Amino acid sequence: MKTKVAAGIDIGGTKIALALETLGGEKTARRRIPTRVEIGGAAATVENIALALEEMADQSDGEIISVGIGCPSPLDIENGLVMSPSNLRDWDRFPIVRFFEERFDVPVALDNDANAAALGEFVYGAGRGCRNIVYITVSTGIGGGIILGGELFHGVAASAGELGHTIVQPDGGARCGCGSIGCLETICAGTHIARRAKEKLKGGAASLMTEIAGNIDDVTAETVVEAVRRGDETAMEIWDETCRFLAIGIANIVTLLAPEKVIVGGGVAGAGELLFAPLKKLVPQFVSMIPADKIRIVPAELAAESGVCGALVLAKKAYRKKHQTYEV
């Protein structure tokens, strides 16, 4: 008899992570495939995903009993549609839930990628044992997921948790991709750390960053971090400002929700103690209503796997909902 497995799909702009897991929690297969948005659009990509999942199930003698999907926003979760995320342009109103429901004849759940990652960290990673967490991913952009009382908090139109678009610099801040001015993302996301560094360098600031990157246009957030490690003063100014504004963003959400943990993931969190030491020092300075020892800011534990782990949780929830069982 085949083993019943839940399937998790974490869709990114360049790569898709896939995993199968038994109801008992044993991961039986994992795979990464390219998104290849340039070839055939959404229909071709989901077909690739379905074929890969079928092959993974066959090889591990598993039977797929539900599917969970984490996907970049915006989504219409109620109707199971991918709208038109900036890194998946030709997916406009693609009915991803219906595709997998029909393909595998199983229940399917969809949520945005940051919510899926929050769920992954909550169940398998840094949020284990907690009831209330906030997950923040600081990467190309800044996303977030809020889990309260053990459940994802979606809010109106399933749009809660967009910490990156809270406004921290309304006067003189940069215009954000969302249309607002001075969003947290416009200072602290990887792309904007790089933008701010390039602006300083083009303004004539002396720095090791140009040498590290090769030329100014190739400076990235990683370049800034590397230069900070080497004691470069211009890079340190950029980084100090990044940490300060991120601390303000986190402090506001800590004051509002008083979570047991704030979990920080994404590429920029790869800076490690260079980021976490200042955050741990600064956030309590911006929080007056919660004792400092109750404010816990920790790195994500699952790195690139948080999204697909969360997608597995979504899949198991979908199975449980359909079968009204508490076995998973």
Ligand SMILES: [Zn+2]
């Ligand atoms: Zn914004």
